[in-house]
Amino acid sequence: MASTPPSHGQPHRTPPQQHGHPHVHPVPRHPRLDPLADRYAARTHGMKSSEIRALFSVVSRPEVVSLAGGMPAVTALPLDAVGSMIGxxxxxxxxxxxxxxxxxxxxxxxERICDVMALEGITDASPSDVVVTVGSQQGLDLVTRVFVDPGDVVLAEGPSYVGALGVFQAAEARVRHVPMDDDGLIPEALEQVLLECRANGDRVKFLYTVPNYHNPAGVTLSEPRRQAIVDIADRYDLLVIEDNPYGLLGFDHEPHRALRARNAQRVVYLGSFSKTFSPGLRVGWVLAPLAVREKLVLATEAQVLCPPSLTQYAVARYLDTQPWREQIKLFTELYRERRDATLESLDALMPPGTTWTRPDGGFYVWLKLPHGLDSKLMQPRAVGAHVAYVPGIGFYADGSGREYMRLSYCYPEPDQIREGVRRLARVIEVELDLHSTFDAVDTGTFRAVGRPGTAPGTIVGPASSDRIEDTHP
Structure with missing residues (x-):
């Protein structure tokens, strides 16, 4: 028997979940602005615009140098050949x-996806275990739909990919961040969080990780830690979701061996052609054990019936007829040049107290501001100076990360990057002057950990403890 709909002006309460508190549907003060406000599902109240999407109208302005969006350099593709192929x-x-x-x-x-994964050591994959998706974003959504109930806990690196956090929020999951440093996810911290969740009676459904050229942190999980994390997953019966869109875009070495190559039953692998071919085609995939694969296919059919045929055929034909390995090498050389322009400009121009990671692949640098500065509050002034970045707050589920920002070097030309960093450095300097003038913080004289001349391995890691030191006694 259907329950009576709540009246306007009264909160709409859903039944208590197995974990956590009941969800409350707030009714707006002016319901006439949205007469359906009291009918939305509870999950909609966790939805919000991402920090990246909110910048789209800004970064499209020609006068703005965008260090914000992670857009691949598709103009480096042989567009004539690709166009003829699709025609x-x-x-x-x-x-x-x-x-x-x-x-x-x-x-x-x-079949061809299995060939691609073999480059990362996944040599036992069968085409029957692969599910094609509309980008790896849909793959992550499907996996979350299959595994996560409201109130369940999802473990994710801190910081974490903003698109993943949106999926987890829509699923009404509770996200616990696991700290990282320059070598990626910290195994000891992962084990500690698992013990805390066990003591609290939390249901941990999986660990979500981007091990290679992390988005947004730019760091890569070290080889010893890869095996340590797989071992922890075995000991704690933990499922690992390995999201690897950047794995073939390393600058100085062969691709890292995937976590999935170490444990076929414990790891679900997400892949994408968005970074190595075209994001506009929206073709990704999930590699999962048989039972999981069957549920993913059912979820796909319920959601979109099937992934688009044309784009799948286009990617398969591209892999069959084009020199795609050589194209990936061309991409990596292009991104290496832009990474170098970014790091050189940061070294030369950033004020003391500013620190950053030094990626060896992928698209991103993770920058930490001098003590007391807030990247979210500073953003309007940066846009006014015609430079855009993504504030760090967008990469944490708990509202932290205001002292960080993500800089993306994949799309602008090197000269644009240098100009963008120059503008950004000036904005930070002005912000420091304002704080000094109004005594908001004692800026002091800072030592920038990781600047030229410091010991190797001292780059500040994302979400590690504050290692910026005031040199005043």
Whole structure:
């Protein structure tokens, strides 16, 4: 029997969840602005615009140097060849490419995905274990739908990918951040969080991790820690979701061996062609054990029926006919040049007390501001100076991270990067002057850990303890 709808002006309460407190639906003070406000599901109240999406209208202005969005340099692709390839697909195979497809994805593409994963040591993957998705973002959403109930705990690095936090919030999960340093996720911290969750009676559903060229931190999980984390997962019966969109974009070495290559039953692997081919095609995948794969296919069919056929055929044809390995090398050289321009400019221009990570692949630098500065509050002044970044607060579920910002070097040309860093450094200097003038903080004389001349390995890690030291006695 249906319950009576709540009247306007009264809070709408849902039944208590198995874990946590009952969800309360707040009713706006002016319900006429949204007459359906009291009917929304509880999960909608955790939804909010990401810090990155909120910047789109700003970064599109030609006068603004954007160090914000992680947009791949698709102009480096052989666009004529790609365009001809897609045209030939439609003219020659239109009956297949423009039709519905399988919920699991095109078989030929799944075969080629296995070839791609083999570069990261995943040599036991079967095409039957692969589910094609609309980007790895849909893959993460599907995995979360399959595993997470409201009130469950999801472990994630601190900071963590903003798109993942949005998925977890929509699922009404509780996110516990696990600290990182320059070598990635700290195994001892992971074990401590697991023990705390066990003592609290929390249901931990999985660990979400981006081990290679982390978004946003730019750091990479060290080899010893990879095995340590897999061992912890075994001991604590922990599922690991390995999100690896940047794994083939290392600057100075062969791809790292994936966590999934170390444990086929404990790790679910998410991959994407957005960073190595085209984000606009929206093709990703999930590699999962058989039972999980079946549920993912059912969830896909309930959500979108099937991933788009045309884009799947396009990616498969690209992998079959184009020199995609050489194209990835071209991308890595281009991103290495832009990374170098970023680090050189930061070294030369940033005021003392500013620190940052030094990525050896991927798209991002994670910058920590001098003590007392707030990247979110500073953002309007930066936009006014025609430079954009993403405030660190967007990468934490608990509202922390205000002293950090993410800088993306993948899209601007090197000269634009240098100009953007120059503008940003000036904004930070002005902010420091304001704080000094109004005695908001004692800026003192700071030693920038990780600047030229310091000992190796002292770059400040994301979410590690404050290692900026005031040199005043």
């Amino acid at each position: 030939e697909l439609v003219s020659g195979m239109g009956a297949q490419t423009l039709q519905y497809g399988s919920g699991q994805g095109d078989p030929r593409l799944r």
